[in-house]
Amino acid sequence: MGFVTAVSISGLLGNVSTVAGIVAAVAVAVLATLVLNQGRELQSLREDLEFEEDRAYAAEGALAAHAAAVPQQAAAAQPSVPPVQSGAVKVSPAATVAVSVAQAAVDATEEISSGAPALGSATAAPSVAARAVTARVTTVPEPATPPAPTPPIVIAAPAAATPAARTDAASKVVGVPTTAAAGGATRAPRRPSSPEPSKSRRNLLPIVLATVLIVGIALLAVNQFGGNSSSTSGSTNPTSTVGASTGTSGTGAIVAVLNGTPVSGLAGQVASELSQGGFKRGPVTTARDQQTKSTIVAYMPGHAVDAEAVAKLLGVTTPVAPADDATQAIACPDAATCTAEVIVTVGADRTR
Structure with missing residues (x-):
C-alpha cells in the first residue's frame, strides 16, 4: 500500500507540473502577441509622423516658389509706354487741317507783300496771327496716357488634404522644386512611404499566430492528461498491475x-x-x-x-x-x- 501511495503522489506531481507548464506556455504566447502588436503600432505611428513631416516641408517649398514667381508675373503683365520724342506732339486730324490752312495763308501773304509794299503792312497782322496759331498747335503737348492698373494677385492658401487623398497629394508634392529657406539651407522632401495596410489586416497575423499556438497547447494537454489518466486508472488494482507500473x-x-x-x-x-x-x-x-x-x-x-x-x-x-x-x-x-x-x-x- 505504501508503494501504491507513492505512485499516486508521483502521478499527482506530474499532473501539477504539466498544468504549470501549459499555463506558462499560454502566458508566454499572450505576452509575445502583445509585444508584436505593440511593435507594429509603434511602426505605424512612426511612418505617419514621417509622412506628415514630408507634407509640411513640401507645402512650405511650394508656397515659397509661388511667392518668388509673383513679382515676375507682375512685371510681365505691366504694359510698356513708348517714350515721347522731344519736339513732336501727336495731334488730331482737325488740328492738322487747321495748321495746313494757316500755313497756306502765310505763304500767300508773303507773296503779296513782296509784290506790293503798300499792302505789306495790311497783311502783316494776319501773317503773325497765322504763325502764332501754327506754333500753338505744334507746341501744345498731349497729356500722357496713364498706365493701366495691374490687377491684384490673390495667393490661394493650400487646402489641407484629407486622409483618403493622402497618396495623391504625396505624388503631386514630390514634383515641387525645393527653395531656399530663410537661413539659406535647402531640404528636399523625403519620398512618402507606401500606404500602410488597414488595421484589420495588420492585426490579423498576431491573432492567427496566437490561435495556432493555443490549439497546439490544447492538443498537447489532452494527450498528456489522457496518458496520465490511463496510467492512474491502471494503478487502481494493485494486485494485477503493480509490477507493470514499477517496471521491475x-x-x-x-x-x-x-x-x-x-x-x-x-x-x-x-x-x-x-x-x-x-x-x-x-x-x-x-x-x-x-x-x-x-x-x-x-x-x-x-x-x-x-x-x-x-x-x-x-x-x-x-x-x-x-x-x-x-x-x-x-x-x-x-x-x-x-x-x-x-x-x-x-x-x-x-x-x-
Missing part, C-alpha cells in the same frame, strides 16, 4: 507462494502475478498460520537478491529475511527435491 523485470527465480489468509485462491493470484513479472512459478499451498496480517518474503540461502526483486514487484515494504525451518517444511516437504528459491507468505494486506 523478474530474475527468473522459482517462487513458492503460501496463503496466510482464509481467502481462497489468493495465493494463486499472487503466483500468477509473479509469473507475469518474470519469475517462475513454484509450489502454491496454504500456510500454517491463517491470520497473517502482512505479506512476508523469505529466501533460501544465496537468493537474497531474488527476494528483494519479488518484494519490489509485490510492493512489500517489510524487509526480506531468510526462510525459517517451519516455512521451508511447508514450501518444500521433501528437502531433497525442493526447487523453491524464494517463499512468499501472503497476508491480509493483499485482500484490500
Whole structure:
C-alpha cells in the first residue's frame, strides 16, 4: 500500500507540473502577441509622423516658389509706354487741317507783300496771327496716357488634404522644386512611404499566430492528461498491475507462494502475478498460520537478491529475511527435491 501511495503522489506531481507548464506556455504566447502588436503600432505611428513631416516641408517649398514667381508675373503683365520724342506732339486730324490752312495763308501773304509794299503792312497782322496759331498747335503737348492698373494677385492658401487623398497629394508634392529657406539651407522632401495596410489586416497575423499556438497547447494537454489518466486508472488494482507500473523485470527465480489468509485462491493470484513479472512459478499451498496480517518474503540461502526483486514487484515494504525451518517444511516437504528459491507468505494486506 505504501508503494501504491507513492505512485499516486508521483502521478499527482506530474499532473501539477504539466498544468504549470501549459499555463506558462499560454502566458508566454499572450505576452509575445502583445509585444508584436505593440511593435507594429509603434511602426505605424512612426511612418505617419514621417509622412506628415514630408507634407509640411513640401507645402512650405511650394508656397515659397509661388511667392518668388509673383513679382515676375507682375512685371510681365505691366504694359510698356513708348517714350515721347522731344519736339513732336501727336495731334488730331482737325488740328492738322487747321495748321495746313494757316500755313497756306502765310505763304500767300508773303507773296503779296513782296509784290506790293503798300499792302505789306495790311497783311502783316494776319501773317503773325497765322504763325502764332501754327506754333500753338505744334507746341501744345498731349497729356500722357496713364498706365493701366495691374490687377491684384490673390495667393490661394493650400487646402489641407484629407486622409483618403493622402497618396495623391504625396505624388503631386514630390514634383515641387525645393527653395531656399530663410537661413539659406535647402531640404528636399523625403519620398512618402507606401500606404500602410488597414488595421484589420495588420492585426490579423498576431491573432492567427496566437490561435495556432493555443490549439497546439490544447492538443498537447489532452494527450498528456489522457496518458496520465490511463496510467492512474491502471494503478487502481494493485494486485494485477503493480509490477507493470514499477517496471521491475523478474530474475527468473522459482517462487513458492503460501496463503496466510482464509481467502481462497489468493495465493494463486499472487503466483500468477509473479509469473507475469518474470519469475517462475513454484509450489502454491496454504500456510500454517491463517491470520497473517502482512505479506512476508523469505529466501533460501544465496537468493537474497531474488527476494528483494519479488518484494519490489509485490510492493512489500517489510524487509526480506531468510526462510525459517517451519516455512521451508511447508514450501518444500521433501528437502531433497525442493526447487523453491524464494517463499512468499501472503497476508491480509493483499485482500484490500
